[in-house]
Amino acid sequence: xxxxxxxxxxxxxxxxxxxxxxxxxxxxxxxxxxxxxxxxxxxxxxxxxxxxxxxxxxxxxxxxxxxxxxxxxxxxxxxxxxxxxxxxxxxxxxxxxxxxxxxxxxxxxxxxxxxxxxxxxxxxxxxxxxxxxxxxxxxxxxxxxxxxxxxxxxxxxxxxxxxxxxxxxxxxxxxxxxxxxxxxxxxxxxxxxxxxxxxxxxxxxxxxxxxxxxxxxxxxxxxxxxxxxxxxxxxxxxxxxxxxxxxxxxxxxxxxxxxxxxxxxxxxxxxxxxxxxxxxxxxxxxxxxxxxxxxxxxxxxxxx
Amino acid sequence: xxxxxxxxxxxxxxxxxxxxxxxxxxxxxxxxxxxxxxxxxxxxxxxxxxxxxxxxxxxxxxxxxxxxxxxxxxxxxxxxxxxxxxxxxxxxxxxxxxxxxxxxxxxxxxxxxxxxxxxxxxxxxxxxxxxxx
Amino acid sequence: xxxxxxxxxxxxxxxxxxxxxxxxxxxxxxxxxxxxxxxxxxxxxxxxxxxxxxxxxxxxxxxxxxxxxxxxxxxxxxxxxxxxxxxxxxxxxxxxxxxxxxxxxxxxxxxxxxxxxxxxxxxxxxxxxxxxxxxxxxxxxxxxxxxxxxxxxxxxxxxxxxxxxxxxxxxxxxxxxxxxxxxxxxxxxxxxxxxxxxxxxxxxxxxxxxxxxxxxxxxxxxxxxxxxxxxxxxxxxxxxxxxxxxxxxxxxxxxxxxxxxxxxxxxxxxxxxxxxxxxxxxxxxxxxxxxxxxxxxxxxxxxxxxxxxxxxxxxxxxxxxxxxxxxxxx
Numbered sequence: 001x002x003x004x005x006x007x008x009x010x011x012x013x014x015x016x017x018x019x020x021x022x023x024x025x026x027x028x029x030x031x032x033x034x035x036x037x038x039x040x041x042x043x044x045x046x047x048x049x050x051x052x053x054x055x056x057x058x059x060x061x062x063x064x065x066x067x068x069x070x071x072x073x074x075x076x077x078x079x080x081x082x083x084x085x086x087x088x089x090x091x092x093x094x095x096x097x098x099x100x101x102x103x104x105x106x107x108x109x110x111x112x113x114x115x116x117x118x119x120x121x122x123x124x125x126x127x128x129x130x131x132x133x134x135x136x137x138x139x140x141x142x143x144x145x146x147x148x149x150x151x152x153x154x155x156x157x158x159x160x161x162x163x164x165x166x167x168x169x170x171x172x173x174x175x176x177x178x179x180x181x182x183x184x185x186x187x188x189x190x191x192x193x194x195x196x197x198x199x200x201x202x203x204x205x206x207x208x209x210x211x212x213x214x215x216x217x218x219x220x221x222x223x224x225x226x227x228x229x230x231x232x233x234x235x236x237x238x239x240x241x242x243x244x245x246x247x248x249x250x251x252x253x254x255x256x257x258x259x260x261x262x263x264x265x266x267x268x269x270x271x272x273x274x275x276x277x278x279x280x281x282x283x284x285x286x287x288x289x290x291x292x293x294x295x296x297x298x299x300x301x302x303x304x
Numbered sequence: 305x306x307x308x309x310x311x312x313x314x315x316x317x318x319x320x321x322x323x324x325x326x327x328x329x330x331x332x333x334x335x336x337x338x339x340x341x342x343x344x345x346x347x348x349x350x351x352x353x354x355x356x357x358x359x360x361x362x363x364x365x366x367x368x369x370x371x372x373x374x375x376x377x378x379x380x381x382x383x384x385x386x387x388x389x390x391x392x393x394x395x396x397x398x399x400x401x402x403x404x405x406x407x408x409x410x411x412x413x414x415x416x417x418x419x420x421x422x423x424x425x426x427x428x429x430x431x432x433x434x435x436x437x
Numbered sequence: 438x439x440x441x442x443x444x445x446x447x448x449x450x451x452x453x454x455x456x457x458x459x460x461x462x463x464x465x466x467x468x469x470x471x472x473x474x475x476x477x478x479x480x481x482x483x484x485x486x487x488x489x490x491x492x493x494x495x496x497x498x499x500x501x502x503x504x505x506x507x508x509x510x511x512x513x514x515x516x517x518x519x520x521x522x523x524x525x526x527x528x529x530x531x532x533x534x535x536x537x538x539x540x541x542x543x544x545x546x547x548x549x550x551x552x553x554x555x556x557x558x559x560x561x562x563x564x565x566x567x568x569x570x571x572x573x574x575x576x577x578x579x580x581x582x583x584x585x586x587x588x589x590x591x592x593x594x595x596x597x598x599x600x601x602x603x604x605x606x607x608x609x610x611x612x613x614x615x616x617x618x619x620x621x622x623x624x625x626x627x628x629x630x631x632x633x634x635x636x637x638x639x640x641x642x643x644x645x646x647x648x649x650x651x652x653x654x655x656x657x658x659x660x661x662x663x664x665x666x667x668x669x670x671x672x673x674x675x676x677x678x679x680x681x682x683x684x685x686x687x688x689x690x691x692x693x694x695x696x697x698x699x700x701x702x703x704x705x706x707x708x709x710x711x712x713x714x715x716x717x718x719x720x721x722x723x724x725x726x727x728x729x730x731x732x733x734x735x736x737x738x739x740x741x742x743x744x745x746x747x748x749x750x751x752x753x754x755x756x757x758x759x760x761x762x763x764x765x766x767x
Contacts, residue, residue: 036354052540055540055544056543056544056748056749057539057540057543057544059749071749072749073544073748073749074748074749074750075546075548075748075750078544078545078546078548078748079546081544082544083540083544085537085540085541087537089536089537089538089539089540089541090538090541091448091536091538091541092536093448093451094447094448098447101443102443102444102447103545104440105440105441105443105444105547106440106441106444106545106546106547106552107545107546107547108546109546145541149545149546168352169352170352172352173348173349173350173351173352174349176348176349176352176353176354176355177345177346177348177349179348179354179355180343180344180345180348180355180358181345194312195312195352198310198312198318198352198353198354198357199352199353199354200354201354201356
């Protein structure tokens with residue numbers, strides 16, 4: 001099982017370029033073993049690149065990564081890491097049963113019951129060819145082949161994208177049960193922030209190839225303040241607010257709403273509350289959100 | 305046993321929803337001393353929430369003295385919140401049932417009964433500030 | 438290894454079936470045609486090998502009747518390496534990238550190299566077996582009329598390339614070339630085109646340089662004594678006259694025959710005539726040389742495939758945040 005003294009995923013100045021384009025750069029993360037990590041960010045932010053680097057399918061251009069204390073792609077790392085890529089790759093000519101058999105033949109830790117538990121969440125005839133499955137069933141078979149490997153680190157790229165709400169609930173339930181039972185570290189990228197909020201205890205927010213926010217979910221929320229108040233006479237944000245590290249703000253009539261890093265002065269006549277994780281992520285993902293890196297101290301290393 | 309339901313849009317923290325539901329079950333006698341609470345694995349499989357949320361709720365219940373963990377066995381109910389007077393066969397309950405039957409016979413509908421009983425409830429049990437029980 | 442072997446078998450069973458159908462069809466045709474051919478051979482068939490063999494009309498009829506079919510089978514065997522490279526080698530890895538399954542395959546515990554060992558191992562086994570069967574069929578059918586009259590000779594391109602150990606190692610080379618092309622292009626179709634070129638070019642080059650590997654026999658005949666018959670030997674295309682000093686003179690110096698030739702030779706002082714040829718026994722040394730070349734090429738390309746697929750092996754010591762990466766290499 002997991003060594004407690006060893007991060008499930010650790011990156012040091014990790015960067016990866018494709019040609020002249022940096023998909024990911026200067027990425028410093030430390031993900032504790034046993035956590036459930038939401039990897040958020042707009043399309044093209046570097047989420048898939050980070051997951052592929054962790055799975056050993058890409059080599060770093062700069063820096064390096066470690067999964068469970070090992071170099072990604074080495075035999076030890078492969079034995080304990082499973083990736084479900086975004087398009088849920090499966091061998092199209094194999095039947096569902098044969099796809100599971102392939103998992104058993106290629107992995108010494110294979111657990112058929114763990115794989116079958118995933119398939120039982122839907123009616124999937126084992127003789128169906130994988131290439132003929134609907135996207136939702138395909139996702140389940142891909143997850144079955146990953147969970148059957150009994151990984152200590154499970155990397156999931158958009159696992160929920162092809163699932164309807166009841167199926168998302170079932171699949172998330174299975175993943176959380178695996179986390180509860182075996183302490184599996186789960187790193188998953190998702191755009192479905194609302195549902196992700198219930199299940200993650202760590203967040204990594206990527207934007208334009210850089211880590212914008214990383215750390216335990218609850219402390220990140222309480223380190224921010226959602227503020228509502230009245231604009232100044234000219235209809236602008238009050239000066240007392242703009243003096244603060246504002247992540248994102250908007251004005252509607254005489255009312256402004258803003259998300260601020262850290263606390264706000266209690267004497268100001270504003271309504272304040274702790275933002276939900278979804279609000280926090282949306283604010284940081286907003287196109288007008290400040291990108292001042294000096295105002296973004298929370299890297300995984302600092303926050304963890 | 306008890307099945308949890310999570311209201312995602314209620315605004316109440318998930319772990320508090322679990323705490324409330326256990327207390328409700330204790331009040332109604334659905335859970336009795338010695339009963340085992342579902343394991344974190346069972347709860348998260350059914351509700352799709354983070355296991356730590358379940359553990360946090362159980363710790364809160366333990367802090368309030370309602371449950372106790374027994375290592376290797378699970379988390380067990382220590383004491384009940386149910387009172388005799390609330391049981392299905394209690395005299396108070398029988399009297400109230402009789403009163404409801406008479407109210408219906410007198411032609412009151414549901415809204416009338418709610419209005420009347422709320423008024424009397426406020427009179428005899430003045431509302432206190434919102435507590436977290 | 439056992440595990441990857443299962444997947445290799447499962448994923449290549451369609452190809453194995455197609456190969457079996459091809460081999461059975463070729464074998465059935467060969468058995469039927471060869472039986473008809475040997476039945477038609479004159480029973481008193483003397484050993485009439487070579488161009489200058491006895492001209493038995495019945496034998497000539499059989500040779501002429503079956504030269505075409507035998508050559509056709511030999512051509513199938515000759516293009517077999519290209520077919521294997523294009524339809525077995527090229528998709529072997531390229532398909533993984535086309536389906537996106539390389540991310541599934543390469544990240545399994547078994548790893549890229551064991552998967553490759555199973556997959557390429559099975560493909561190589563089938564390729565070698567298929568090529569050997571085709572080569573044997575060609576040789577078996579050809580043997581009764583081998584090197585006879587105007588029939589197929591050992592040095593004809595179809596026969597030389599379609600039989601012998603070189604045809605087996607050439608097929609393995611085709612497989613390796615296709616596999617590497619698929620890995621580099623990551624698309625089956627361009628890999629197939631590249632494979633066709635990669636197999637055809639060495640074949641044509643080796644065909645052209647074949648006479649250069651070993652020296653031909655020098656066959657001389659003094660004076661006007663009749664030349665040694667060429668028989669089943671392969672003429673190198675060099676012939677002419679011997680000068681008194683032991684040198685050689687061009688054939689065009691006396692492009693005559695009969696009495697004219699004698700007069701011309703005497704006027705130049707030529708002491709005899711010569712020609713160069715490779716006896717049919719040279720088939721084996723030449724086959725061995727080409728078989729070796731194809732085998733080395735196949736192994737080299739396979740090594741490139743392995744090199745490119747090889748996963749990281751070393752686990753660098755956890756580096757401190759600001760330590761240069763180069764300094765952490767172990």
